[in-house]
């Protein structure tokens with residue numbers, strides 16, 4: 001089988017994994033080497049479904065000994081199968097990289113023969129890239145649960161990011177859909193990787209030195225393959241950030257590929273809206289100092305389809321608003337709908353020189369359409385409806401028909 | 409007084425100099441952008457490297473590195489009014505010095521920041537979407553950016569592709585960054601059809617194929633794709649060549665031809 005035929009099979013099988021951004025590592029090229037890593041993610045193209053292509057995302061092999069229900073590669077499926085040689089992976093990566101098609105490699109794999117066999121081949125491919133081709137670009141590899149620690153360790157010294165995909169947030173889901181996997185087997189390499197990362201000296205700034213998985217660890221959940229609620233997912237996410245220091249948790253709206261009594265029907269559309277809301281909530285956890293239990297709880301286990309999680313939170317807490325932008329501290333500013341990280345930083349910087357008015361906010365790229373209902377500037381409220389949840393809700397849903405509420 | 413200059417950075421700095429020692433400039437235009445208006449007095453400014461250097465030094469001493477970079481980036485933009493925004497910015501900068509860095513919403517600062525943002529984001533975009541072809545003797549990339557960013561892009565690729573030889577060709581401005589161990593900017597046009605290797609054809613086909621496979625069918629969304637990657641960039645992209653009219657009219661596949669300037 002030639003490389004083109006293999007690529008057809010092994011790129012197609014890899015595309016449902018979405019954990020594919022190349023940020024977080026800033027590394028200079030080394031003498032005689034090729035490649036660097038830019039800490040601000042670089043997109044190289046956008047696919048027809050509007051997703052950014054940054055890494056060459058392929059499987060080393062799609063031959064699998066397991067039979068996870070939701071997966072295209074499960075052994076009970078009658079698919080064409082192929083495996084790249086480690087050399088082919090390295091060569092393809094370098095040739096794509098030289099032409100600036102890609103930012104690096106995301107190498108994942110099904111489990112061929114045994115976890116160790118597969119993991120050894122992953123190591124070989126990455127070793128070739130780093131040592132023979134002197135590749136300094138970004139590499140993300142999937143660790144194979146069940147493989148020896150020494151292999152995880154050796155691979156960890158070569159790559160920028162490693163991930164173990166949990167896919168499902170509950171033990172029950174795993175039992176039904178991936179009966180050969182157990183939670184403890186998935187969490188074991190995760191905790192090992194996170195301990196190793198902590199054991200290595202922390203590096204910051206642009207460096208040529210290698211440490212253990214400098215870009216951090218990530219994982220992925222499938223959304224909508226099981227009846228698990230958004231609350232379950234976001235709560236699991238929080239725990240992973242707390243416990244394993246994960247860099248990112250990714251969510252992938254489940255695309256029905258296989259028929260199974262435990263899976264949604266093949267005609268189901270992937271729940272893209274849910275996926276989007278999960279990312280918004282995840283953003284609040286990572287950058288806005290929110291906790292999972294503030295965003296959702298047992299009584300409200302699903303996201304509001306009409307409002308993003310930050311607005312939903314704000315509407316549930318009218319006692320905290322409106323917030324005076326000239327006084328509030330940074331973390332409080334971050335809680336205002338329509339005010340992002342950049343805007344909050346600017347507010348802090350600029351109000352040292354003069355009191356800020358509503359017009360200043362406009363120039364600082366605050367989204368006033370939303371922020372107007374949650375702030376005061378020098379004591380004055382600028383919203384076009386009274387600052388109460390029921391009015392705000394209305395106004396946000398029907399942006400043009402609010403004037404009458406003031407009785408005008 | 410309206411100032412007319414030759415479009416070079418030195419020329420522009422000469423205008424700034426003149427403006428302090430001569431009749432104050434009301435507007436500054438490049439000679440090709442200026443539309444003769446008999447009612448307004450105008451002055452043709454001759455570029456003077458000494459005066460330019462003095463203004464540059466003044467800026468260097470008074471401004472932070474960030475603000476200095478902003479002046480330069482804004483100058484590389486294609487905004488037809490950039491000189492006038494820059495003049496306001498520089499006048500303010502000489503007055504307030506490094507304080508200008510935190511004056512986000514000042515009327516003389518905001519337009520510059522916006523222009524700079526556009527230039528930077530185009531630079532960042534092309535860090536990703538510039539495409540090289542292997543000619544057998546060097547890597548060659550052609551593109552037509554809105555802003556004059558070739559000189560900003562070159563250092564990034566010099567590091568990344570340190571062991572290669574490459575040319576980044578801005579076909580709109582007919583200039584190129586040429587790299588072999590060191591890089592320089594030069595006027596540039598292809599004098600003969602571009603020749604590429606047969607390996608190049610193969611790799612490009614692999615990439616094109618990879619690109620088509622990567623989309624998940626049930627999520628296809630052409631509008632989203634176009635908003636992320638506007639159509640005007642497609643003609644230079646290897647993966648889009650079959651979907652839009654490619655830019656390179658004739659490419660010859662030849663494994664032997666060497667580009668002579670690279671001996």
Ligand code: SF4
Nearest residue numbers: 064066068071074110
């Ligand atoms: S082990 Fe991985 S590749 Fe194999 S069936 Fe399960 S999810 Fe698919």
